Amino acid sequence: MSVEKQKAIALSMTEMVFSGNRFANYLWIFPLAFGFAVWEIVTRIGLVPSSNLPTFSSVLVVFLASIQNQTFLLRIGYSFMNLVCGLLLAFSIALPLAFVAGSKNNFDLTLTPIIMLFGALPDLSFLPLLVLWLGPGSAAAVIMASVAGFFPIYFTVREGTRSIPRELFEVTSIFKSDRFSTFTKMVLPAISPHMFSGLRLAYDFAWEIIIAIEIATRMAGIGDFIDGNVSSGSLASGFAAILAIAIVAIVVDRAFFGSLESWTKRWA
């Protein structure tokens, strides 16, 4: 075999591994697997005491058992529902406000400084008050999640609205679009790339807040489950719960936001 040919084959093989979509999209598995392997080894050989870190394999075993346990799944579902309700609330308030702020300068100057002021406060500082008023239940969790989700949605949608070229508004006027169609058929798609990244951020923020609230107020949910298990010494259960959250978070992120973004990528 000639050197050129060998080179060509080697090149095409590297291309297959590193840039061919099939493989390149799953390259992240390697460092992840490596991390888990290191975890398994350091716990097996006793480098880290098992009272601090259970072995990875024991976490997997507990995880596989947990996901067949109804209460475990219900706890995750409960946290997830609070999160989704919070995000819906945040979205329904932030979207119209941000749209008006993005299109009417005086409204923006009236509202946005105040929103920035509240945004600068740590969200969790309101928590004791909310719990005092509403009790440590879903209501408080939903509201906190919506507060956390509000800011990224508000600022991205406002920015998206501002960046709509004036010409596109003229196009809707020339072709006699009514206000409703202008909003649904022009403004919404135009701001969607901004809006989706805002929603994605809001989703991340809301997860953090939900878990924090559950731990802080011992509210039923997966956060409380982690806290309870870790403090009672069943670290493997705690890790299994974290793993479950990670999977839910990633799957939703990929499936929901990923598909939204792949739609915008087609044209944007």
Added chain:
Amino acid sequence: MENHVELSKVSKFYNASKRLHALHEISFNVGHGEFVSIVGPSGCGKSTLLKIIAGLDSPTSGEVRFRGGPIHGPHQKISMVFQAFGLFPWRTVLENVEYGLEMQGVPKQERRGSAREYLGMVGLAGYEDMYPKQLSGGMRQRVGIARALAVEPEVVLMDEAFSAIDEVTAEVLREEVTEIHRQTGKTFVLVTHNLSEAIELADKVVVLSSRPAKVKKIVPISLDRPRDRTHSMFVHMHMDILHLLKEELENTFIRHKLKGIPELQEIHDMELTHNNEESKKTLITT
């Protein structure tokens, strides 16, 4: 030729204080099926004038009449082609062309049909399912033209429709617009800073003065189509109009310098930075 669009004493002031006088008592008529080009020094308000004709903006005084009646807001029979094409990037080529008909409530099958027809007219058959980002500037403007024609307007307004396209493509597109004008007999009003373009396309050229814009001269162009830019008559007209515009450009500089009003100066500077490219192009291409 019966008047299709009439402008009578259209004036426009900007700002609540009415300090900025953009258009001053502009009157001219556009006949049925006539192609009128509007030229003027950069920033004189010619695009504003077109927007007033389109009903996107309203005059401070005076009025625009369409088929004898005054215009209040956009009219279904007046359509527009935009400088930056004005396409919706999330819509395919076909969906973009359909847009106007969709807003009129035309059923899907029907509007698909006419959208395809007009896409064919501008030479974009086969590109229906592409997104605007996949097309070149010239092709995007073809979509813009097809969209404007698809609503079957009587008047097509073009706002610097060829200025964001490379010169060779623009030339081809101008020839096609001339052909569309001939075939459809629609009325066209084109705003442009490109003098050759104005003369090449129009039955008459309205020359505006610098701000506040007044009608400086209306030049009828009676050359046979297709027009040859090297034809001596063409060259003569070009030189005449260029002379008028240069006069205006100088007037503007002198006036601003003499007055030295800070606001005006500021506005002028803005125009200079904003339209620098445009002014350069005017000088080069003309």
